[in-house]
Amino acid sequence: MQEFLQQIVSGIASGGIFASLALALVLIYNAMGLVNFAQGEMAMLATFIAFTLVDHGVSYWIAFPVTLVVAFAGGILVQRIVIRPVERAPILTLVIVTLGLATLVNGVAGFIFGYVPRSFPSPFSAQTVNLLGAFVSYRDLGVIGVSTVVLLLIYLLLQRTTIGLTMRAAAHHPEASRLLGVHVSWMLALGWGLASAVGAVSGIMVAPILLLEPNMMQTIIIYAFAAAVLGGIESPLGAVVGGLIVGVTVNLAGAYIPFVGGDLQLAVALAIIITVLVIKPNGLFGRPSVRRV
């Protein structure tokens, strides 16, 4: 029972990481109906920036927000340079562009930082604390705490501020928003920046666990896909809930199903994706889609 509880807590911790990246995916999906295949790679690059800062002696708690700001600016830059020219192109084109972006960012990171895995510092110690009968590491608690704060901030930004309202309006009714004086294109850029920053959080959180290298996010993005799909790809709340469910499920499956073990956890994510898409394509919190002629 105790071990079971521990597995659940560490599942929630990885769920928080998946949820952040899934939320980034949802933000961009809401802005332009696109799944950004480069989200994980962008987060990885941001994590390398944080690593470089910390490596040069900058304190972790300064490097963290600085990285988020850089990631935010980078996201806006990417939208302006790469995405904007194909904004109105068919979805096929857009997906291929984001894939190209993923390949490009991966290659650039490999070029600049090399493929040797590096250990990334964590501000939380690996010591455990007894919490309701389960031994939980401070590191897991820290990840849960940081993820919660970030998710809350995004929620407040989207639901309680004018800029959040404008962003949602631009995403849902671009024409009407434009008539009301909203700079729709810049709102999309803002969405990309925000997504990039949120994704960076997941990268920084996962790096101490996985070791930092250019292919670090390749598996995490699959879990994030699973989380976003499970939650209904347009719902921010769904991304969070989906992330937690995926995190716990994958962790429990890895621990208690001998066939899955450590190396087939990714296959569990694939199974979740396919099951949800076939049985309930709108996910837990999504709205049914209507097709018009």
Added chain:
Amino acid sequence: MLQRIRTAPPRYWLVVVVVLFFAGFPTVISSFQAGQWALALILAIAIMGLNILVGYSGQLSLGHGAFMAFGAYASAILAHRYKMDYLVTIPIAGLLTGMVGFLFGVPALRLSALYLALATFALAVVMPSLIKRPVGLTGGVQGISLPPVVVPQLAKDGFTMLTGSAMTSDQWVYYVTFAYALVLFWLAWNLVRHRAGRAMRAIRDGEVAAAASGINISGYKTLAFGISALYAGIAGSLLGLATGYISPDTFPVSLSIQLLVGAVVGGLASIPGPLLGGIFAYFLPIESNQWVPTQTWIPSQIVATVVKAGPAVTYGVVLILLMIFAPNGIVGLATAGYNRLRRRLRGAADRESGHIPPDPQTV
């Protein structure tokens, strides 16, 4: 007959020239290079499969490397465990992969283009770890080593008679691949010009309108998936023949990306596109590593950068730039150029004769 040959459109002559070129030139290049071109043709076959799916039926798959893996392992297991002749296993592997693709196409029907891209991408990422699991069947991480390629006596004799030199196994592999490529490209060409191809394109361009015209949407979509997987399966099987060894690492996600790059570069929804795309996707990473350092005029720092960055950066940049500036790839650019040229020339002819030339046929 003569009449038909005389009135054949110029592109038929182009096809004849290209086929003769690919049939003849392994005799003048080294055996090693023939092996390289065999790999390029294998990629071209897989890309043709992807092209049928993405270009003609409008369903995006980012996981065709997984289908290649299935075909390769089907062949390898049949040849290794059941001692079948490898050449016999190639069509079997193709059909098996085709069936798997057909089955995969059924749930894919319910997915929008975006979700399908997502699911197939996940499949491509998961495939290597899935392969590792049944160790007894797939050899796990170690993979499967295949028996060395034996050139049949008949092919040996024929080759010696024609060229005067002995046929190497690389050249034999090349000609096997070439034969498959020829047949599969010809089949694809027939497919897209006839009923099924028209139906697929109608679905791609407007699903609701196609359904209203009485086209069996789910039937043709799954059919496209099956055919596409069949091509990938045969390509995977041929890859096993060409490399003599397969392991989970032979089929990383980047293979699927490489196929997509090839399809996009060559030109989606075109028949020559995948051939050009295959050549590009295969030789770009090799040449950028070998050709660039030999060029003295390029500053050494840039050379070092290109070699160190590997193909990923180039692939990424090429994908993005092509999608922005030339979404129809090389074939699209060539066709546009040719049409412009012809319009010019035709315009000149009009002024002389006063004839209005017939419209060029669509399709």
